[in-house]
Amino acid sequence: MRGIPVSAxxxxxxxxxxxxGAIFAGFIAPYGMAEVVGDVWEPASSAHLLGxxxxxxxxxxxxxxxxxxxxxxxxxxxxxxxxxxxIMGLTAAVAGGWVDxxxxxxxxxxxxxxxxxxxxxxxxVMPVTLPVLIVVMGLLDATRxxxxxxxxxxxxxxxxxxxxxxxxxxxxxxxxxxxxxxxALSPLVAEMGLRFIFMVLFISTLSFLGLGVQPPLADWGGxxxxxxxxxxxxxxxxxxxxxAIATLAISVNLVADWVLSRTASLKxxxxx
Amino acid sequence: MDDTLLDVRNLTIGATVYPPDAAPKDISIVHGVSFTLxxxxxxxxxxxxxxxxxTIGLSAMAYGRGGVRITGGQVFLNGRDILQERAAGLRNxxxxxxxxxxxxxxxxxxxxxxxxxxxxxATVRHGLATRAEAEARAVQLFGQLGLPDPxxxxxxxxxxxxxxxxxxxxxxxxxxxxxxxxxxDEPTTALDVTTQIDVLSAIKKAIxxxxxxxxxxxxxxxxxxxxxxxxxxxxSGKTIEHAQVRQIIEAPQQDYTRALVSVRSxxxxxxxxxAPLLRVDNMTARYPGVKLDVLKDVSVxxxxxxxxxxxxxxxxxxxxxxxxxxxLLPPSDGQITFDGRTLPAALDGRARDDLRExxxxxxxxxxxxxxxxxxxxxxxxxxxxxxxxxxxAKRARVQELLDQIEMGKGFxxxxxxxxxxxxxxxxxxxRALAAKPRLIIxxxxxxxxxxxxxxxxxxxxLDLQAQEGVAYMFxxxxxxTVKAIADQIAVMHRGKVVRYxxxxxxxxxxxxxxxxxxxxxxxxxxxxxxxxxxxxxxIESAGR
Numbered sequence: 001m002r003g004i005p006v007s008a009x010x011x012x013x014x015x016x017x018x019x020x021g022a023i024f025a026g027f028i029a030p031y032g033m034a035e036v037v038g039d040v041w042e043p044a045s046s047a048h049l050l051g052x053x054x055x056x057x058x059x060x061x062x063x064x065x066x067x068x069x070x071x072x073x074x075x076x077x078x079x080x081x082x083x084x085x086x087i088m089g090l091t092a093a094v095a096g097g098w099v100d101x102x103x104x105x106x107x108x109x110x111x112x113x114x115x116x117x118x119x120x121x122x123x124x125v126m127p128v129t130l131p132v133l134i135v136v137m138g139l140l141d142a143t144r145x146x147x148x149x150x151x152x153x154x155x156x157x158x159x160x161x162x163x164x165x166x167x168x169x170x171x172x173x174x175x176x177x178x179x180x181x182x183x184a185l186s187p188l189v190a191e192m193g194l195r196f197i198f199m200v201l202f203i204s205t206l207s208f209l210g211l212g213v214q215p216p217l218a219d220w221g222g223x224x225x226x227x228x229x230x231x232x233x234x235x236x237x238x239x240x241x242x243x244a245i246a247t248l249a250i251s252v253n254l255v256a257d258w259v260l261s262r263t264a265s266l267k268x269x270x271x272x
Numbered sequence: 273m274d275d276t277l278l279d280v281r282n283l284t285i286g287a288t289v290y291p292p293d294a295a296p297k298d299i300s301i302v303h304g305v306s307f308t309l310x311x312x313x314x315x316x317x318x319x320x321x322x323x324x325x326x327t328i329g330l331s332a333m334a335y336g337r338g339g340v341r342i343t344g345g346q347v348f349l350n351g352r353d354i355l356q357e358r359a360a361g362l363r364n365x366x367x368x369x370x371x372x373x374x375x376x377x378x379x380x381x382x383x384x385x386x387x388x389x390x391x392x393x394a395t396v397r398h399g400l401a402t403r404a405e406a407e408a409r410a411v412q413l414f415g416q417l418g419l420p421d422p423x424x425x426x427x428x429x430x431x432x433x434x435x436x437x438x439x440x441x442x443x444x445x446x447x448x449x450x451x452x453x454x455x456x457d458e459p460t461t462a463l464d465v466t467t468q469i470d471v472l473s474a475i476k477k478a479i480x481x482x483x484x485x486x487x488x489x490x491x492x493x494x495x496x497x498x499x500x501x502x503x504x505x506x507x508s509g510k511t512i513e514h515a516q517v518r519q520i521i522e523a524p525q526q527d528y529t530r531a532l533v534s535v536r537s538x539x540x541x542x543x544x545x546x547a548p549l550l551r552v553d554n555m556t557a558r559y560p561g562v563k564l565d566v567l568k569d570v571s572v573x574x575x576x577x578x579x580x581x582x583x584x585x586x587x588x589x590x591x592x593x594x595x596x597x598x599x600l601l602p603p604s605d606g607q608i609t610f611d612g613r614t615l616p617a618a619l620d621g622r623a624r625d626d627l628r629e630x631x632x633x634x635x636x637x638x639x640x641x642x643x644x645x646x647x648x649x650x651x652x653x654x655x656x657x658x659x660x661x662x663x664x665a666k667r668a669r670v671q672e673l674l675d676q677i678e679m680g681k682g683f684x685x686x687x688x689x690x691x692x693x694x695x696x697x698x699x700x701x702x703r704a705l706a707a708k709p710r711l712i713i714x715x716x717x718x719x720x721x722x723x724x725x726x727x728x729x730x731x732x733x734l735d736l737q738a739q740e741g742v743a744y745m746f747x748x749x750x751x752x753t754v755k756a757i758a759d760q761i762a763v764m765h766r767g768k769v770v771r772y773x774x775x776x777x778x779x780x781x782x783x784x785x786x787x788x789x790x791x792x793x794x795x796x797x798x799x800x801x802x803x804x805x806x807x808x809x810x811i812e813s814a815g816r
Contacts, residue, residue, distance in 0.1 A: 160640040166619065167598055168657060168707075169627040182644035 004258065011254025018067055018248055025068040031058040033065040034216040041227075041235045053237055054226050063241060066218035071248075073134055073213070074199035080138030081199075082192060085145025090176045090184070092146070093153035104150070107143045115140045116205065123211045133212065137202055141195060148191050152184045186260055193256025197249040204245055220245050276348075277452055277485050278309040278332055283345035285327050285336065285509070301327055301340065302509040311452070314479060314486045316500035316517070318493055318532070320722035321693070324509040329455045329489045333370045334362055350452065367394035371446035375458040377438035381430040387441050388426030395449040406448060413444040416481055417474040436467035440474050447482055454479075456488045460495060464585040464749060465793040472498060472795075473806050491722055493532050494795035497521050498802035505529050518799050533797060535723040538730055538756040542775045545760075548573035548609075549743050550597070550711055555606035557596050566592045567603070568767045574711065574760070577741040581758035581775075583748060583790070589767040590747045594713045597745065598632055611710070628658045631704035635716035637696035641688045647674075647699055648684040654706040673702040676739075677732060694725035698732065705736065711743045718753060730756055751794045755779065763787050 004012075021028065030049075031037050035057060042052040050059040092100040110118075119136055126132050156162065157180065165179050204221025206212030213219040215226075220241040227237035285302035302324045309315050317325040331342055334354045346353050354365060371394070374380040381390060392406035401409065407426070414422035417440040430438060439459055446454045459475065460468040476499045479486055490496050496503060497517050504514040505528065513526045524530045550573065557567040566589045574580045582590045595601040597608060599619035608615040610630065616622050634640035641650050651670045655661040661669055667684070674683055677698040688696055697717060704712050714733070718726035734757060736742065746757055754761060754775075761778040763771040765786045771778055783791065792805055 160634045160636060161642045163600065164632065164634070164640055164703075167600070167627060167632055168654060169622075169624050170657070178645075179642055183642070 007254045008258035011251040011258070014247055014251035015255055018071060018244075018251075021064050022068040022071045025064045029058075029061040029064045031061040033057075033061060033218055035061075041230055041233075041237060050240055051235075051237060053223070054230065059223075059237055059240065062218045062223055063220070063244060066220045066223050066241060067244065069130075069213055069217060069219040070200060070203055070221070070245075073130060073137070073203050073219070074196055076134045077137040077141065077199045077203075078192060078196045080134060081141035081145050081195065082188070084139065085142035086149040086181075086184075086188060087176075088142070089146040089149030090153045090180055091172070093150050093157050094172050094175055094180065096157075100150075103146070107146050110140070111143050111147075115202075119202075119206060120209070120211055123206070128211060128214055130213070133203065133206070137199060141199065141202075145188075145191065145195065149184060149188060152187050153180050156180045156183050190256050190260040193252050193259075196252055200245060200248060275311045276308050277311045277313075277350060278487075279346075279348040280308070280328075280331070281306050281346045281348070283328065283331055283347065284343045285324065285331065285340060286343040287336075287340045300343070300509065302331075304345070305506075305509070305511050306345075307504055307511070307514060309453075309485055309487070312483045312485055313502070314488055314500045316496035316503040317487060317489045317506060318491065318496050318503060319506035320491060320724065322508070323506040325489045325491075325506050326457055327509075328506070329457060329487045330372075332453060332455060332487060333366050333372065335366070364398070368398045368400065368449050369451055370453045370455065371449065371451045373439075373442050373446045373454060373456045373459050376462055377442045377459075378430070378435060378462075380442060381438065383430050385429075386426065387428055387430065387433070391426065391441060391445040391448055394445070398449060400449050410444055410448055413447055413478070414441070416478050417441075417444055418470065418477075419444075434467070436463055436471050439463065439471050443475055443478060447478060447484065450482070451484060454484055454486045456486060458490050461490065461492070465751070465795075466585060466789055468495070468795075469793045469802070469805060473802055475499060476802065492795065493521075493535075493723075494797045494801075497797060497799055498795065505532065521797055521799055531724060535727055538727065538734070540734065540756055540758075543575075543578050543759045545774065546575035546578070549576040549611060550574045550745070551607075551609040552593070552597065553607045553609070555593070555596055555603050555608075557592060557601055557603040557606075559592075559601070565604075566767050567596065570606070570764075570767075570769050572760075572762050572769065572772060574743050574745055576710065576743055577737060578759040579737065579744040579746050579757050580760045580762060581746045581748060581754040582762050582764060583751060583754055584764035585749060585790075587766075588764040590749075590764050591715055592767075593764070594632070594715050594745065594747055597713060598630065624658070628654075628707045629710045630713070631707050631709040631711070632713045632715065633697075633700050633704050633717050635720055637693065637700050637720075638688070640700050641696065641703075643688055646685050646687055647691075650688075650699060651702045651706050654703060658707055669706075673706055676705065676736070677702045692725075693721055694728060697721065697729055701729075701732065701736070705740070705742075708740075709742060711745065713745045713747070715747045716749070717746075719748065719750060726753075733757065751791060763790065 036055060037058050038048060038052040038056045040052065040054060040056050042048055044051045048058050048060065050063065053059050053062060088103055092103040119140060122136050162175060162179050165175050203212055203219065204224070207219050207221030208225045213222055215222065223241040224238045230237050283302060283305045284300060286298055286300045288296050288298050290296045305328055307315070317329055319325045327340055330337055331347055332349065334342065334347065334357060336342055342355060347355050349369065357365065388407060388410060391410045392403065395401050395406040396403050410426060411422050414425055419425050419437055419440055425433065433441065443459070456475065460471050463471060472495065479499070488496055488499055500517050502514070502516050503520045505512040505520070507528055513520065513524065513529045520529060521533060524533050552570060552572050555567055555570040556565055558565050570593060572580060582593060584590045592601065596603050599617065599622055602617040610626065615626060648667065648670050651673055652666050655666050655669055670684060671681070674680065679695060679698055691699065718729050721729065730753065733744065737744065748754060758775045760773065761775050762769045763778065763786065771784055771787045795801065
């Protein structure tokens with residue numbers, strides 16, 4: 001078995017920790033998510049390991065449940081944006097001509113509007129529920145994935161083996177999924193790690209601004225918002241979810257780097 | 273003082289390889305090579321790719337490229353061991369005493385700098401001459417190398433001169449600091465034959481005029497025989513044979529050398545003309561957005577089970593002809609008839625059976641196979657696609673095809689990266705064969721391969737033609753290949769077929785001017801061939 005680099009091990013450990021917390025939140029959280037169990041901004045104690053928040057809820061429980069929401073929304077939005085973005089990007093590259101022009105210019109148009117402002121406008125007229133959040137975030141982010149996958153695929157479509165497939169009479173579907181996708185996977189996987197992080201930041205930003213996950217549901221951006229006033233009084237409650245966001249971002253990237261170096265191996269990258 | 277310039281003793285060179293599934297390990301590339309080179313002499317280093325010829329050549333500059341390390345032995349240049357030199361000593365050595373001419377001039381020049389600035393840079397930097405003196409020397413060298421407008425060509429940018437001229441400019445760059453040794457690393461390999469001969473004679477003349485010693489690295493024995501005084505044959509990092517040119521060419525001692533000398537001597541008797549399988553009539557084609565016809569009124573025919581060789585230099589339109597026949601580039605005028613039926617011009621309009629019967633093999637086997645598919649998938653896909661074979665039946669047929677291309681068992685689950693160059697091209701042949709085609713278009717299929725490997729591929733293609741009765745349209749710039757394989761020949765020049773007919777007629781006089789030039793430019797395995805050709809050209813031009 002080949003050795004896993006230390007950086008990837010650290011990343012994997014943190015990712016596993018957060019994933020475990022998110023999946024089993026209901027079992028490991030000491031208190032309920034919205035349960036008021038103490039005074040406002042109690043310091044850390046044996047009863048409340050991280051203290052309590054602005055209205056006396058257990059902060060550790062809030063963080064664990066918040067992680068569940070944040071990670072779920074970010075994952076779902078990333079999957080949506082990759083499915084939509086890469087299929088459209090590869091189609092544009094393979095089809096070429098006016099299909100490519102239409103899709104590319106449309107994506108340029110969307111990208112010319114800042115994503116955050118676009119999201120705020122859409123969410124201010126739509127009911128803010130989790131599915132709506134996921135769809136809005138996923139589709140907005142799909143434009144970035146589209147650009148990357150199209151750029152990668154354009155380089156691959158000029159290879160002789162793609163021409164050989166065309167000469168054989170293969171349809172676009174085969175060319176996209178069998179000839180191009182396996183060769184475009186390495187940069188896409190690396191990008192996926194990065195985009196997941198942007199999704200975490202995106203949902204946290206939206207929640208912080210009040211248009212993301214709605215109370216009483218917890219998420220990390222929302223917890224920062226609820227506790228931000230405490231910073232003035234020297235209460236660190238707002239920094240803990242911020243720390244969680246930062247460590248998640250770094251560790252996912254460490255893992256993505258490692259996956260990238262593995263899939264770039266000459267042997268086709270599907271071994272082991 | 274004796275006249276030994278370079279004395280290499282028991283040189284060993286190693287590198288570290290990083291296999292994907294194992295720990296890095298050190299391997300040896302060159303195993304104890306020794307030779308000496310006298311002042312003003314030219315030594316040809318010859319061998320197939322991976323023989324270590326470039327690595328040995330670069331060791332004369334105490335340089336190892338891309339992680340290669342000199343692990344043992346001594347290299348004496350003018351009496352001092354340059355492997356013991358420190359960085360400052362090496363800086364004085366490189367670009368001053370020893371200079372280097374690379375294979376791809378186009379990649380070796382900085383496209384944003386004028387030629388003159390690049391040619392005199394090393395000379396001026398080493399403080400060997402003032403800028404003005406160096407430029408005067410460069411202009412003189414440009415003249416010696418037969419470049420047009422020696423006075424002003426230095427003011428041009430690399431993209432403003434042709435590939436052959438750029439190679440000569442690089443030779444001038446190497447000769448400018450008056451080095452005692454020049455390393456030529458395949459300087460003519462990337463050039464057309466008609467250009468190669470000019471560059472070759474320019475290099476030879478410059479070597480004679482300046483009295484410099486040279487290491488000439490190439491895989492083409494016929495080329496090296498023209499410029500060298502002696503030849504060293506290398507294989508897998510070992511010296512096979514080292515002797516005077518005449519002895520190597522006329523009386524080789526080792527089996528490997530004999531094989532190299534007798535390469536391209538496949539005997540192929542021309543088949544009788546027959547009713548055509550493919551007819552291309554009055555074909556004219558241009559690329560979209562370009563107002564220039566790449567093909568002009570081209571008409572050729574191929575009979576079943578026979579080979580049409582399409583010969584020409586780069587830019588002659590021979591690959592475009594292949595693209596038109598396959599339907600990748602619909603022509604602006606003309607008609608393609610295959611087996612009595614007219615083929616739709618564009619790929620989209622063709623029936624699956626039309627596509628099946630007309631297969632293509634590419635020059636670069638590397639890029640013609642999906643690196644993420646196994647050999648079994650690559651050969652199996654046409655079987656599944658055209659014949660609906662699946663599972664065990666497909667696998668059995670793939671193995672059958674592998675046997676047919678002489679690769680046998682154990683390859684079916686490998687990835688292309690785990691194959692050698694010749695094996696990759698064989699897999700591409702098997703993929704084309706899997707479709708049971710009646711015509712295979714071979715686009716320069718042997719030109720990226722070493723001579724002995726290319727010979728094997730040509731023999732395989734001829735055997736397959738005898739077994740399966742498949743016809744070939746064989747596109748190449750190499751006339752030796754044409755002689756080995758063709759029944760019919762079409763010579764192309766600037767988009768037109770200038771000569772067309774059975775091999776015996778096309779390759780027999782009287783010649784048109786272009787075919788004559790092309791035939792005369794193919795290097796022959798003969799000492800003194802270059803002088804004869806150049807001399808006969810001078811007589812011709814004097815007579816005009």
